Amino acid sequence: MRNKTAKYLLITLLVVTGLTPAVSAQSYSVIVETTPNADIRSIAAALGGTVLDSMGGNVYLLSLSSIPISYPAGVKYIEPDTVQLSPGGHGAVFSVSPTTAANFYRNQPAMKRVNLQSALPRATGRSIVIADINAMVDVRHPALVGHLTAGAEFLQGTCGSRSSLNQSAGGFLDQSAGGFLDQSAGGFLDQSAGGFLDQYTTFLSESTASFLDPLTASSLDRMSPAHGHGTMVAGILAVMAPDAMIMPLRAFDDKGCGTTYNIAKAVKYAVSHGAQVINMSFGISGQTQTLKKTIEEAVKAGVTVVASAGNGNTSIPQYPAAYPGVLGVSATKLNDTKTSFSDYGSTIFVSAPGSNIISAFPGGYYAELSGTSFSAPMVAAEAALLRSLKTSGWKNSIAAGVDNIDALNPAYIGKLGTGRINLLKALQ
Numbered sequence: 001m002r003n004k005t006a007k008y009l010l011i012t013l014l015v016v017t018g019l020t021p022a023v024s025a026q027s028y029s030v031i032v033e034t035t036p037n038a039d040i041r042s043i044a045a046a047l048g049g050t051v052l053d054s055m056g057g058n059v060y061l062l063s064l065s066s067i068p069i070s071y072p073a074g075v076k077y078i079e080p081d082t083v084q085l086s087p088g089g090h091g092a093v094f095s096v097s098p099t100t101a102a103n104f105y106r107n108q109p110a111m112k113r114v115n116l117q118s119a120l121p122r123a124t125g126r127s128i129v130i131a132d133i134n135a136m137v138d139v140r141h142p143a144l145v146g147h148l149t150a151g152a153e154f155l156q157g158t159c160g161s162r163s164s165l166n167q168s169a170g171g172f173l174d175q176s177a178g179g180f181l182d183q184s185a186g187g188f189l190d191q192s193a194g195g196f197l198d199q200y201t202t203f204l205s206e207s208t209a210s211f212l213d214p215l216t217a218s219s220l221d222r223m224s225p226a227h228g229h230g231t232m233v234a235g236i237l238a239v240m241a242p243d244a245m246i247m248p249l250r251a252f253d254d255k256g257c258g259t260t261y262n263i264a265k266a267v268k269y270a271v272s273h274g275a276q277v278i279n280m281s282f283g284i285s286g287q288t289q290t291l292k293k294t295i296e297e298a299v300k301a302g303v304t305v306v307a308s309a310g311n312g313n314t315s316i317p318q319y320p321a322a323y324p325g326v327l328g329v330s331a332t333k334l335n336d337t338k339t340s341f342s343d344y345g346s347t348i349f350v351s352a353p354g355s356n357i358i359s360a361f362p363g364g365y366y367a368e369l370s371g372t373s374f375s376a377p378m379v380a381a382e383a384a385l386l387r388s389l390k391t392s393g394w395k396n397s398i399a400a401g402v403d404n405i406d407a408l409n410p411a412y413i414g415k416l417g418t419g420r421i422n423l424l425k426a427l428q
Contacts, residue, residue: 027063029081029157031261031290034058038074041292046072047399053156054264057291061157077289081157081259092368093361102142105366106239109334110353114378116240119423125244130237130277131270133263134230135252141231143360147238152269154262159253228361232369233281233377235253235360240381247275260284264294270300276387279380280307281373285316292323299325304394308372310343315415322347331355331375332420336405338412342372350402350417352378382423389427401426
């Protein structure tokens with residue numbers, strides 16, 4: 001028997017509100033990988049727990065009354081799934097005229113910046129499936145109708161946060177100091193913060209947008225912490241790769257809580273069900289053997305894996321963006337400077353716009369929000385465009401198809417990837 005100290009893996013969750021899920025003192029969900037031919041039920045009994053699920057490859061999900069400090073015979077490793085939620089930031093939610101096209105936001109400044117309009121006549125992502133591991137998606141949103149394929153849910157085990165976790169330091173679904181959706185000190189409906197009105201008034205007036213009132217900050221506080229995230233990301237994928245199919249894989253519950261086990265199982269599902277691209281707009285502060293191994297398998301299978309770099313304004317790697325083979329994406333402003341919140345460093349693959357991004361929002365609405373969560377799907381959509389045209393070399397095309405932004409970011413040279421993506425250059 002070999003003793004080890006169990007390491008708690010911190011999954012920082014990006015959320016719209018500061019609600020914290022109830023903490024269960026009776027059980028913990030842990031991931032266990034066994035040696036071949038080991039009896040998992042005997043192992044569970046020795047640990048005083050029960051088997052909840054299996055994802056194959058001798059990897060199981062167990063429910064235990066406490067985190068073990070020793071390994072029974074036949075156990076290769078045990079990983080607890082401990083999560084953290086964080087309060088939200090600011091942004092704007094609005095409606096558009098019934099006569100406005102559902103995909104009107106395709107023409108927003110951020111997408112013009114990456115040459116989307118010039119790229120789409122060359123490729124639209126036809127025949128490509130993009131799996132997005134996220135929270136619930138509004139499948140009836142007009143911007144998503146016809147763009148979604150069958151998905152699945154992965155919500156096994158106990159998902160909760162420890163009461164001692166810092167509620168102000170970062171976010172799970174987007175990894176930013178100050179909050180998931182826009183990462184700043186303002187309220188969610190603070191439409192003046194981040195230059196939203198200055199940058200987008202003309203565009204939105206042309207789209208006949210009207211700001212919603214009574215969607216006030218207090219009403220949003222009552223929404224799920226995960227509210228809007230999955231729909232926002234899917235909306236970006238749909239408008240940038242309009243002929244690709246989006247596979248929504250729900251690995252986060254209505255409170256924005258997820259575990260590495262459920263994420264890993266979703267990755268396996270995406271690979272086995274034909275996804276050529278996987279988008280992961282979330283981050284984990286430490287490495288996990290289970291998720292690292294699963295992503296390695298996906299990359300070896302030829303899947304393009306894209307992940308948000310994180311919003312802590314730090315060079316400390318976050319995962320899965322920093323795993324080998326994963327395309328980690330940092331966020332830039334419209335002027336191509338790094339956003340104040342975006343992570344950076346040697347593990348970044350490329351950068352993409354991530355400030356004041358407009359996309360679909362649940363209930364038929366639209367929203368303007370910021371974060372590397374919204375930069376990553378731009379690169380995932382780019383991968384779909386390339387894969388619909390070429391049989392190989394997609395990663396190299398993304399890396400080479402960029403605009404150099406070093407001169408605008410002298411403090412971050414070599415830390416924002418090869419540059420800010422340019423879809424037309426990549427396709428050429």
